[in-house]
Amino acid sequence: MAGEPVNVNEFEELARKVLPKIYYDFFSGGAEDQYTLKENIEAFRRITIRPRILLDVSKIHMSTIILGHKTSAPIIVSPTSSHQLAHPEGEVATARGAAACNVIMGVAFTSTCTMEEVASSCKAVRFIQTFAFEREITANMVQRAERNGFRAIILTADTPRLGRKEADIKNKMISPPFKNFEGFISTEAVSDKGSNVEAYAAETLDPSFCWKDIAWLKSITKLPILIKGVLTGEDATKAIEAGVAGIIVSNHGARQLDYTPATISVLEEVVLAVQGKVPVLLDGGIRRGTDIFKALALGAKAVLIGRPVIYGLAAKGETGVKQVIEMLKNELEQTMALAGCRTVDDITRSHVNTETERFLCRM
Numbered sequence: 001m002a003g004e005p006v007n008v009n010e011f012e013e014l015a016r017k018v019l020p021k022i023y024y025d026f027f028s029g030g031a032e033d034q035y036t037l038k039e040n041i042e043a044f045r046r047i048t049i050r051p052r053i054l055l056d057v058s059k060i061h062m063s064t065i066i067l068g069h070k071t072s073a074p075i076i077v078s079p080t081s082s083h084q085l086a087h088p089e090g091e092v093a094t095a096r097g098a099a100a101c102n103v104i105m106g107v108a109f110t111s112t113c114t115m116e117e118v119a120s121s122c123k124a125v126r127f128i129q130t131f132a133f134e135r136e137i138t139a140n141m142v143q144r145a146e147r148n149g150f151r152a153i154i155l156t157a158d159t160p161r162l163g164r165k166e167a168d169i170k171n172k173m174i175s176p177p178f179k180n181f182e183g184f185i186s187t188e189a190v191s192d193k194g195s196n197v198e199a200y201a202a203e204t205l206d207p208s209f210c211w212k213d214i215a216w217l218k219s220i221t222k223l224p225i226l227i228k229g230v231l232t233g234e235d236a237t238k239a240i241e242a243g244v245a246g247i248i249v250s251n252h253g254a255r256q257l258d259y260t261p262a263t264i265s266v267l268e269e270v271v272l273a274v275q276g277k278v279p280v281l282l283d284g285g286i287r288r289g290t291d292i293f294k295a296l297a298l299g300a301k302a303v304l305i306g307r308p309v310i311y312g313l314a315a316k317g318e319t320g321v322k323q324v325i326e327m328l329k330n331e332l333e334q335t336m337a338l339a340g341c342r343t344v345d346d347i348t349r350s351h352v353n354t355e356t357e358r359f360l361c362r363m
């Protein structure tokens with residue numbers, strides 16, 4: 001690739017060049033056969049857009065409100081771990097990039113900078129992401145999230161144990177310490193079996209955590225809880241019964257259970273089950289503004305971006321994060337103009353054809 005990147009896929013190429021292979025494999029990889037990893041991208045390609053012409057698109061507004069927070073676009077930085085493997089400034093640089101673009105920053109509890117370091121680094125609206133950890137770790141996370149001005153808790157519920165990323169096992173991938181665990185486990189956790197991420201997970205996760213435990217989590221915090229990892233209408237209904245404030249349709253970027261469907265393929269099932277009671281967000285395979293447009297047309301309030309943000313960080317630090325988010329924003333703006341949508345609320349179900357509808361006439 002010659003010259004500056006012109007789309008987020010080109011940032012992946014840049015990242016691949018600068019990162020040691022072990023780290024590139026860790027960031028880019030998926031579980032087992034990586035069927036879902038490919039499908040997350042491919043499923044977007046099978047959806048086409050039904051534009052409307054001759055509407056006044058001289059001004060396009062992408063801003064939206066997510067859990068009461070105004071953001072410049074329906075884009076959130078997805079919580080991902082280990083940013084210092086991509087860049088020495090780690091999550092602090094990522095959060096600053098998000099703040100510069102006025103989008104919400106999802107911070108993983110398994111970050112390489114502490115929650116406190118990220119919080120004091122910038123003014124981004126921040127959500128903290130947690131797993132179903134043992135209760136004393138969760139209680140500690142909640143206190144620190146509230147004290148440090150995090151605005152919501154993202155409970156990632158698709159990880160009772162870690163998915164099998166075979167490249168990491170082969171590479172014996174070693175993550176730097178997850179400093180937020182200090183005082184709870186040895187943050188130097190190592191394993192001779194393969195990746196040390198696996199050892200961290202085994203030491204901290206509580207695989208018996210279930211729906212009723214959300215009531216406990218709610219009892220120890222006033223922060224709204226978003227549940228991440230919902231892929232069926234059945235679980236969306238349970239999530240609403242459990243009192244969550246939002247649902248994230250996610251297959252963890254294809255890093256947990258392989259052969260789950262692409263998230264965009266199940267979004268509508270979840271949206272129909274939720275019946276507008278809480279916002280539905282989506283992540284997985286978003287690489288273009290057209291992908292964001294398609295997700296919004298199928299009922300998502302916003303999307304989360306995982307790997308492209310990490311690739312921006314690896315390539316150019318905070319500037320790269322900013323450039324990746326700006327690229328996606330610019331592409332969404334372009335898509336809205338060419339499809340005849342002035343605001344995000346103008347994007348409707350009738351602006352896309354899904355695979356099954358492709359050869360049919362829609363009303």
Ligand SMILES: Cc1cc2nc3c(=O)[nH]c(=O)nc-3n(C[C@H](O)[C@H](O)[C@H](O)COP(=O)(O)O)c2cc1C
Pocket residue numbers: 026027028040078079080081108109110129156228250251252253254255283284285286304305306307308
């Ligand atoms: C390197 C990496 C680390 C991740 N770490 C976490 C994590 O700690 N917690 C979490 O909920 N999701 C984690 N995820 C999943 C992302 O939040 C998100 O669901 C996924 O990356 C979205 O897909 P995309 O990468 O195609 O955008 C991780 C993903 C990657 C690629």
Ligand SMILES: CCCCC(=O)C(=O)O
Pocket residue numbers: 081110197200201252255
């Ligand atoms: C316990 C660390 C989990 C990291 C993670 O979620 C991932 O690599 O996908």
